[in-house]
Amino acid sequence: MADPLVALACGLSGAFLFLLLFGLSVYLWRKRRTQTLYRGLIPTTPTIPRCTAPVLQTSEISSYGSGDVPFFVPPQFKRTSQLNEGKEGREDAEEWELHPDLHTQRGSLTGSWFPLGCIRPDLYQLPDEPSEWALPNGSAVRLWFALRYQQEREQLVVSLLRAANLPVRCQSNATLVKLQLLPSDDRRHRQAKARRKGCHPQFNDTFVFQVSNGCVDQCSLNMSMYTVDHQKKHHLVGHILIPLRHSEIKEAAGEVQWRDLDNESDQPISKNGDIQVSLNYNQSLHRLTVVVLRARGLQCSSDAGVCAQVSLKMHNQVVRNKWTSVAKGNDPTFNERLTFRLLPIQLDTAFLTLQLQQPSTKDPVSLGIVVIGPFMYARGRELEHWNDMVSKPQELVRQWHPLGSADTVQGPH
Structure with missing residues (x-):
């Protein structure tokens, strides 16, 4: 009886015991399956919040006016699933090998990567002023501008744009700067007022002149600078006269240019006047260009x-004569190119003579003459002007010359 009960x-x-072991x-x-699944879904590195900006890869040298800044997201911050880990994992490893210095551009906390980048001081430095903004030597007043012709x-x-080195x-x-296109039927000038006072005023103003394509080369742009005192009186600081060339304006295409103002008060007027x-x-x-700009202090006998x-x-x-x-x-203004x-x-062996005349019914009345040429014919300022013309083929060399009487002109020295 006991044996069946024991059995x-x-x-x-x-x-x-079998059920217990099976349940365990x-x-x-x-439990192991759950841990394996979570291990594949949760990366070992922290994730980037949605509000965090992507990490930028920057170079050590920042250039003014460069293009777009290259960047990429590091592979450990990408949200990838375990299903496509194989192919993308190899691409991430290759991308990481191409940029091994990425870890030097981020901080770290307790040995783990931190998504915020380090402060780069060179990214916050303003670029140095280009050489075009260099101040002039001495007491010359410099004016910066740009020209563009819309054909x-x-x-x-x-x-x-701006001016610099005004007197104290x-x-x-x-x-103020008054702009006028000469010669032109529209005698009204345009005026620009500096946005602030001081020795280095800034303007940042733009003006448009209507000029036909065939008349550009015959025009000159005159810019005169004035200062206005407390009594509203205008005092001339200097002026710039720029003969226009269609080809040069097209080549410059709005680039910044500068000219030093011509200050007439520094040069005394001669007895017969100056040109x-x-x-x-x-x-x-093989072209010699002469631009007769203006004259001053003439002794005119009539109107x-x-x-x-x-x-x-x-x-x-005489090889060739031309008249303005x-x-x-x-104090006439000509602004004519010959x-x-x-x-x-x-x-x-060649030289130029410039003679100012008053037309009349009989013979024209001579007001003065000047000879500009090489050492054989000229001396002093006239010789220097000729030599500067030869040595500076890319510039229009401007100069004031005193006028002498017609009987003082001599032959070769």
């Missing part, structure tokens, strides 16, 4: 007006 108890104990095995299997609209766009007496005065001339010689085109006769001579023989149009007043053909081998 039943043993059977129940064995069944209970199932529990351990499910389809036939418009000359002048951007007036002008610090508390307002600064201002710009010279340029283009060796490749008939004044014209300038420009003669190209060689060995005291007639201008009124004792060109002559001259070979490079003739630079040492």
